[in-house]
Amino acid sequence: MTEGMKSEITGKEIWTVEEGEKRSIGVIHIVLTALLIGIGFVVGAFGSISFPLGFGVNFFWTGIVVQQVGAIWFGAWGVIAGAIFPFFSNAIAGTPFYVSIAYLPANALQAFLPAWVFRKFKLDPRLKSGKDYLYLFLAMIVSSILGAMWSVLVVLRGFDLLTTDSVPLFIWGWFGGNVVAGVVFNFIMLKVLSPVVIKTTAFVKKWWA
Amino acid sequence: MNKTLLGYVPDESPIYAVHPFVKLFFLLIVSLFPMFVTAPDWNIGLMVVIIIFMWISRVNMSTLKIYIPVAISMGTIIFLSYTVMGGTHPEFELLARVAGVNFYWERIRDALVVYFRVLPMIFTMVFFLSTSRERDVIVAMRSIKVPFVVTYVFAMSLRSAGMVLEDFHIVRQAEQARGFDPAGKSLPYKIRQYVMYMIPLFALSLRRSEEFTNALVARGYAFTGEISKVKRADYILTHYSYKYFDYIFIAIIGLAFVALLVFRYGFGYFQVDQSWLIGLLREAVS
Numbered sequence: 497m498t499e500g501m502k503s504e505i506t507g508k509e510i511w512t513v514e515e516g517e518k519r520s521i522g523v524i525h526i527v528l529t530a531l532l533i534g535i536g537f538v539v540g541a542f543g544s545i546s547f548p549l550g551f552g553v554n555f556f557w558t559g560i561v562v563q564q565v566g567a568i569w570f571g572a573w574g575v576i577a578g579a580i581f582p583f584f585s586n587a588i589a590g591t592p593f594y595v596s597i598a599y600l601p602a603n604a605l606q607a608f609l610p611a612w613v614f615r616k617f618k619l620d621p622r623l624k625s626g627k628d629y630l631y632l633f634l635a636m637i638v639s640s641i642l643g644a645m646w647s648v649l650v651v652l653r654g655f656d657l658l659t660t661d662s663v664p665l666f667i668w669g670w671f672g673g674n675v676v677a678g679v680v681f682n683f684i685m686l687k688v689l690s691p692v693v694i695k696t697t698a699f700v701k702k703w704w705a
Numbered sequence: 706m707n708k709t710l711l712g713y714v715p716d717e718s719p720i721y722a723v724h725p726f727v728k729l730f731f732l733l734i735v736s737l738f739p740m741f742v743t744a745p746d747w748n749i750g751l752m753v754v755i756i757i758f759m760w761i762s763r764v765n766m767s768t769l770k771i772y773i774p775v776a777i778s779m780g781t782i783i784f785l786s787y788t789v790m791g792g793t794h795p796e797f798e799l800l801a802r803v804a805g806v807n808f809y810w811e812r813i814r815d816a817l818v819v820y821f822r823v824l825p826m827i828f829t830m831v832f833f834l835s836t837s838r839e840r841d842v843i844v845a846m847r848s849i850k851v852p853f854v855v856t857y858v859f860a861m862s863l864r865s866a867g868m869v870l871e872d873f874h875i876v877r878q879a880e881q882a883r884g885f886d887p888a889g890k891s892l893p894y895k896i897r898q899y900v901m902y903m904i905p906l907f908a909l910s911l912r913r914s915e916e917f918t919n920a921l922v923a924r925g926y927a928f929t930g931e932i933s934k935v936k937r938a939d940y941i942l943t944h945y946s947y948k949y950f951d952y953i954f955i956a957i958i959g960l961a962f963v964a965l966l967v968f969r970y971g972f973g974y975f976q977v978d979q980s981w982l983i984g985l986l987r988e989a990v991s
Contacts (some may be wrong), residue, residue: 534865
């Protein structure tokens, strides 16, 4: 009976802290942040080396899955990891140090937005309804647009690395590289692993715990 | 041999006589140099200096081969960005028109300038990665009093990246043993295969996070609360001390940066119109 009830838990219940339920920041959250940075480092570097457009912009950036799915599951810890790991993966793939640092706000935003949407609208990370899919897709689109705008218009133009005429190519490259990889991986990862993750102590209902 | 973040460096390498903070300082400051230098000659000079440092440090240069495609693809993209996608500019000097694409002198010059500004930044990063071990980065961070939790997360991230790579190989071998073979397959097939890597990789990491946490808790680690406020002994720092030449290196790097700014903004040096290389190219194409 208990198992039956647990399996019927709704999206709203997933994000609600029950009466008497104590949630606090623990060592596991610090560990998870480090592990997410580690996974993102490897997975992101794969995308950066395999499908480069230049200056850390890729046609197919697999790191997006760690960035967005990690933040949906682990809140601010996932956002922190999602903002930091591209710095490492870009560095290994040959992006200049200060260009990588300047990408930080874009990466933080790309991680934050889907996590915020899931918490704000009480969506089910197991993707049980069309609304969950739609909102995730929209969050991916909007976050990638904003990320692309910052990275190309502020960072790459700011460092004087691009001409005005080549800006659209890089905006499309960043946006498309993130959205395509996100569509391929985010839905599958959430669908397959969320039922397990939401039952772990590491799962973050609010932002920090 | 010592395993660095990017390859291997012999134990006897002179780079290990230098305090790890000096390497970090070099990365942070020298990476800024090309931002203030537009003349490619100086940026090429900086690259040569970094290559000499690598050679002195006995870095295995074959590990740097992975950056050749990066350098070529970046160069190609910059060139295409400035020429094919450079638009129509009647105010520029037209050198050639090929298949409807205008090749302007100013655009080619700017592409070269940008390329030779990016390359030394990459060289600086590669020098740091190929001469620094995980421990060096931690020591450098601790020596500038970066909080323990930040250093710990950083160290654990570097370690976990190695573990993820190891897991990746295990998962790949397991899938190959079940008949998965990417050789000669299409891109969609490879992407589908990649999904099959990602799920176990994530699942393994989640399980590992619990193992890590249990190990840390069992050793009395805490990052919040009263226990976290206890001052920790920095055992690793006791193995490293600043020597007189570390201070000299730090002073040289700092003064070089100040001198660069003074010459750049005080005397107008390092400009593209003063470049010998660009002048040579200008004569060649006119």
